[in-house]
Amino acid sequence: MFRTRGENLRSVYILLFLTIAFFLLEYQDVQKYARLFSFERNAVADGEIWRVFTYQFTQAGQGLFVFPRPLVLFFTLLLLYLMGSALEEEWGTWNFLAFFSASTVGSAVAAAALGIPLLGSYFVNFSLLFVYASTFPQQTFYLFGALPVRIRWIAYVAALVLITGVFAGGRSNIAALAGAAASYAFFLSQRVRVIVIHDAEASEDDMPDGTAIRNAARFVAIKRALNTANTVEIDRLIAQCERDKVSGVNICPPPDYKPEHIDGYCIRCEGFAECSARFLSMKRPPATPPEGAVTESTT
Numbered sequence: 001m002f003r004t005r006g007e008n009l010r011s012v013y014i015l016l017f018l019t020i021a022f023f024l025l026e027y028q029d030v031q032k033y034a035r036l037f038s039f040e041r042n043a044v045a046d047g048e049i050w051r052v053f054t055y056q057f058t059q060a061g062q063g064l065f066v067f068p069r070p071l072v073l074f075f076t077l078l079l080l081y082l083m084g085s086a087l088e089e090e091w092g093t094w095n096f097l098a099f100f101s102a103s104t105v106g107s108a109v110a111a112a113a114l115g116i117p118l119l120g121s122y123f124v125n126f127s128l129l130f131v132y133a134s135t136f137p138q139q140t141f142y143l144f145g146a147l148p149v150r151i152r153w154i155a156y157v158a159a160l161v162l163i164t165g166v167f168a169g170g171r172s173n174i175a176a177l178a179g180a181a182a183s184y185a186f187f188l189s190q191r192v193r194v195i196v197i198h199d200a201e202a203s204e205d206d207m208p209d210g211t212a213i214r215n216a217a218r219f220v221a222i223k224r225a226l227n228t229a230n231t232v233e234i235d236r237l238i239a240q241c242e243r244d245k246v247s248g249v250n251i252c253p254p255p256d257y258k259p260e261h262i263d264g265y266c267i268r269c270e271g272f273a274e275c276s277a278r279f280l281s282m283k284r285p286p287a288t289p290p291e292g293a294v295t296e297s298t299t
Contacts, residue, residue, distance in 0.1 A: 009093040012084040015100075016077055019121075022057035023073050033058070039108050039118035052108045055118040076121050083132040090135060090213070095190070099183050103127035106182025110175040123176045126162060127183040129155050134187065138217040140224075215267040222276060229285045238284075241277035246270050254282065 026033040039055035059072040088096040107123045132139075133155035140148050162180070165173035218237070225233040251271040257279050258266060266272060 007092055008089050010085075010088070011093045011097055012080065012088050015080060015084065019057055019059075019073070019076060019080065022054070023059050023069070026058055027069065034119055037119075039111055041112040041115060044108075044112070053104055055108070056104060056121055056124050058119050058121055072121070076125070079125055079128060083128045086216075087128070087132060087135065090216075099127070099131065099186055100124065102186040103179040103183035105179075107175045107179030110178030111172075114171050114174060116171050116175070118172065118175055120172070123179050124183075126158060126176050126180045129158055130180055130184055131187045134184075135213065136217050138214070138221075140221060142224075212268040215269075215272045218272075218276065219267055222280065226280070226283050231285060234280050234284050238277050238280045241273040241280070244273040245277070246273065249274060251275050251278075254278065 022033075022037070025037075037051065037054035037057065039051045044051050059069045059076060084096070087099070091099070103124045107118060111118045129151075133151045137150070137152045139151040141151055141154065143149055162173055162177055166177055218240070221233070222237055224230075225237055249271040251274045257275045266275070269275075
């Protein structure tokens with residue numbers, strides 16, 4: 001996806017730590033926290049540069065619904081860990097931090113132009129959601145633990161809500177949209193740069209690893225299908241893997257199939273489809289007879 005992936009230094013854990021630390025500060029004195037860490041154009045002009053970044057570390061409920069701060073903190077940490085860690089693994093730490101900064105500064109610049117203060121964690125969350133959905137469009141989330149929804153449809157709904165808020169007159173929504181647009185422009189600029197290199201007949205090492213992206217999304221679906229013993233989903237994944245097989249690829253023996261390994265070597269292997277089809281067939285629960293069917297017994 002990116003021209004240079006870079007090393008994953010796990011900076012997402014620092015962001016998680018900062019989110020928790022600022023939450024503890026906010027919980028002690030909300031008004032004092034807002035005075036010190038919210039983004040205000042005049043305060044930044046007076047030298048309080050930290051406000052450009054600290055405004056996003058608040059867990060107050062926003063919009064039409066106000067939720068308890070600990071609940072908002074939980075979902076913020078969950079979103080940041082799931083999506084942030086996946087993007088940092090795919091891009092590398094410096095690319096991920098550049099994306100994160102583009103979102104943060106983009107919202108701050110828009111707020112400065114509009115003359116409004118900023119305080120809220122949802123600004124960068126929109127950016128994470130939109131770019132994650134573009135990177136892993138086939139990823140499925142189970143809402144309330146039961147309703148499967150593709151991540152791209154969640155992103156479409158979030159974009160609709162954000163744009164509706166802009167037209168409804170919410171100037172903070174304009175700032176959120178500006179940050180999301182800035183970070184998405186950074187994301188697209190990296191993809192365009194890769195395409196230009198491809199036209200110049202660059203080496204294969206510089207090409208985007210699209211196979212790994214597809215396999216990573218498929219790996220998540222495989223684990224979920226096996227954990228839930230969903231035979232229909234398992235059969236669908238087996239059929240999909242069979243269609244994607246690459247002829248002449250050497251595949252690992254069954255004991256060596258470990259796509260969950262920390263270095264993720266399996267999802268970047270051309271034989272992933274072959275190994276996955278075999279692995280799913282081995283782990284597939286035995287078929288159960290339909291209710292009311294008569295089975296023969298032996299003595």
